[in-house]
Amino acid sequence: MNSHPGIFLALVTRKLGPIALAMMGLVATAYAVDARLGAGTPLLLAQAAKPAAKAAPAGNAARAKADLDALIKSAKEEGEVTIYSAAPDSVPRRTGAAFTAKYGIKSGFIRLSTAPLAQRYFAEAESGTFAADIIITAGGIDPYFPDGLKKGWVEPMSQANLPVLTAGEFPERFYDGVSPVVQISPWMIAFNKDQVKGADVPKDWTDMLDPKWKGKIILADPRVGLVFTQFWSILYEKYGEGFFTLLRAQNPRRYPGGIPAVQGLAAGEGAMYPPVIPPVVTGVQEKGAPVDTVTPEFTTGTQFYLILTARGKAKHPNAARLLANYIMSPDGNKVFNDEPGIVGIYDTRRLPKQYVQPKPVNKEQVDSMAKLLGF
Numbered sequence: 001m002n003s004h005p006g007i008f009l010a011l012v013t014r015k016l017g018p019i020a021l022a023m024m025g026l027v028a029t030a031y032a033v034d035a036r037l038g039a040g041t042p043l044l045l046a047q048a049a050k051p052a053a054k055a056a057p058a059g060n061a062a063r064a065k066a067d068l069d070a071l072i073k074s075a076k077e078e079g080e081v082t083i084y085s086a087a088p089d090s091v092p093r094r095t096g097a098a099f100t101a102k103y104g105i106k107s108g109f110i111r112l113s114t115a116p117l118a119q120r121y122f123a124e125a126e127s128g129t130f131a132a133d134i135i136i137t138a139g140g141i142d143p144y145f146p147d148g149l150k151k152g153w154v155e156p157m158s159q160a161n162l163p164v165l166t167a168g169e170f171p172e173r174f175y176d177g178v179s180p181v182v183q184i185s186p187w188m189i190a191f192n193k194d195q196v197k198g199a200d201v202p203k204d205w206t207d208m209l210d211p212k213w214k215g216k217i218i219l220a221d222p223r224v225g226l227v228f229t230q231f232w233s234i235l236y237e238k239y240g241e242g243f244f245t246l247l248r249a250q251n252p253r254r255y256p257g258g259i260p261a262v263q264g265l266a267a268g269e270g271a272m273y274p275p276v277i278p279p280v281v282t283g284v285q286e287k288g289a290p291v292d293t294v295t296p297e298f299t300t301g302t303q304f305y306l307i308l309t310a311r312g313k314a315k316h317p318n319a320a321r322l323l324a325n326y327i328m329s330p331d332g333n334k335v336f337n338d339e340p341g342i343v344g345i346y347d348t349r350r351l352p353k354q355y356v357q358p359k360p361v362n363k364e365q366v367d368s369m370a371k372l373l374g375f
Helices: 005-023 058-078 090-103 114-126 145-151 205-209 226-239 241-249 258-266 278-286 317-328 330-336 363-372
Strands: 029-031 042-044 080-085 106-111 134-138 181-186 188-192 218-220 253-255 272-276 291-294 301-309
Touching: 058 080, 058 090, 058 317, 080 090, 080 114, 080 317, 090 106, 090 278, 090 317, 090 330, 114 134, 114 145, 114 226, 134 317, 181 330, 188 258, 188 278, 205 226, 205 241, 205 272, 218 258, 218 272, 226 241, 226 363, 241 363, 253 258, 258 272, 258 278, 258 291, 272 278, 278 291, 301 317, 317 330
Parallel strands: 080 106, 080 134, 218 253
Antiparallel strands: 029 042, 134 301, 181 301, 188 272, 188 291
16 A cells, blocks of 8 residues: 555555544434435434334224235135246245245245346346246346336335235335335455464455455456446545456456355455345355355445235236335335345434445446446
């Protein structure tokens, strides 16, 4: 870092900004996770911890119970549901098993990263084939799903008549009427425990810029999913282009996607890999890989959304609606998010103190960020 004193000083100054504000006695803030409030909207930490679900009148609760009973009956007649998931395998596998145990309805899933998943879904839709009943996608519904709404392929959640919504259980700030947020996975730094120990474990993104990690940083191509560009764009806003200049100077090892990058880290091909979400790491940890993670206080995250295939198109529309209702309910959402580092939407107290709402990005930003990272 000594060879870049000007940039290093700028990074340190930016990092001290929140500390200086705190010393002035200002109230600590987090950033709202509600997309409707807009990225960067400050929200008191005490407020962020509240479920913020709207209390339902007694009549609504009775109606929701009757609707749920009818939905369960119809879903059981279909007997199965197919999921397309951008979430790591552990999420649909765990959730599907719990759903089957509760309702006796089989579930199967296909796992693809967000962009290939959307491309596959809409290529199938164009041909009149709708293999997926329900979709778990990352980073929002752009760029394909608004078109799907117009063509009648996708059903807005507001039209699905879900009991969890009728009863007023689901937290309003995670619901836009189309595709509710059901999981928040804060971005972390993964590291190889054989190479990074003790005081060397990073605490912040800038710790990776230390020259001793030259040639030992692993990066994934951000073009594989908008969520990667969302992450790097947040860092660009905070640290500026100088951060990326120093990161490229580390001669990072570049991989085509997040899964290969984590596998490379587990094999000792590098010391650190930013960014990563918890479920991606869980798989290699369960196989005994010497990999661990740390979550910087300043970070953003991947938010996962539910999308329903329209009832007139889906093969198992009622089972899909029941699964959506389950994932959006307090008990089901707990199962869906039952993994270290993941934050459910009924209790956001575990979000990092300086969590920032991810912002929408476009293709130009994706290409620009890839270039800044040296891809």
